[in-house]
Amino acid sequence: LVYTHLIVDSPEPFFRCDRMHATISVTQCATMWRAANEHNSELRRQCRGCALGAAHAGETDANLCDIHNINICARCRRESSRLIWGNICVSCRNREYEFARGFNARGTPLTKLKALEPRQVRYFEDGRPQLRRAALSASIEELIVSTLRDAAKRVTFGFVGFAQASAACRQMRLF
Numbered sequence: 001l002v003y004t005h006l007i008v009d010s011p012e013p014f015f016r017c018d019r020m021h022a023t024i025s026v027t028q029c030a031t032m033w034r035a036a037n038e039h040n041s042e043l044r045r046q047c048r049g050c051a052l053g054a055a056h057a058g059e060t061d062a063n064l065c066d067i068h069n070i071n072i073c074a075r076c077r078r079e080s081s082r083l084i085w086g087n088i089c090v091s092c093r094n095r096e097y098e099f100a101r102g103f104n105a106r107g108t109p110l111t112k113l114k115a116l117e118p119r120q121v122r123y124f125e126d127g128r129p130q131l132r133r134a135a136l137s138a139s140i141e142e143l144i145v146s147t148l149r150d151a152a153k154r155v156t157f158g159f160v161g162f163a164q165a166s167a168a169c170r171q172m173r174l175f
């Protein structure tokens with residue numbers, strides 16, 4: 001990456017941005033990156049997840065995941081203009097309500113609806129261990145999606161769940 005000074009005696013460095021197909025200043029880059037990644041600007045979609053933009057904005061440990069700050073339902077992963085509790089879409093919320101009641105809006109008992117269960121996922125963010133819990137969830141992926149969507153900083157996941165699963169398998173072989 002080469003930084004140049006377009007205006008003589010200007011302290012502002014410029015560089016060639018491949019995503020914008022243009023020569024822009026570091027300040028412009030940082031502003032566009034914040035618009036895209038912190039404010040979810042539709043105009044700046046090309047700046048989403050850009051590591052160079054994050055560095056120019058001074059955010060070296062930012063969450064650069066594609067779905068960060070996107071209004072995506074953690075359960076069905078569709079984009080939705082409205083998320084209930086900032087997490088799941090209206091359709092998934094209605095299914096959850098039916099699940100809690102045990103029958104659907106027409107009074108028919110539920111047979112095909114996948115069971116919702118409490119789950120949790122452990123992860124590191126900003127050097128600290130974190131725990132995300134859901135009282136009802138369809139899968140562990142649901143919690144991973146919501147974490148990647150919501151975390152401001154880069155996250156890494158722990159896999160305590162796998163250790164528990166393999167312990168359960170060993171237990172089963174005894175019988």
Ligand SMILES: [Zn+2]
Nearest residue numbers: 073076089092
């Ligand atoms: Zn949904």
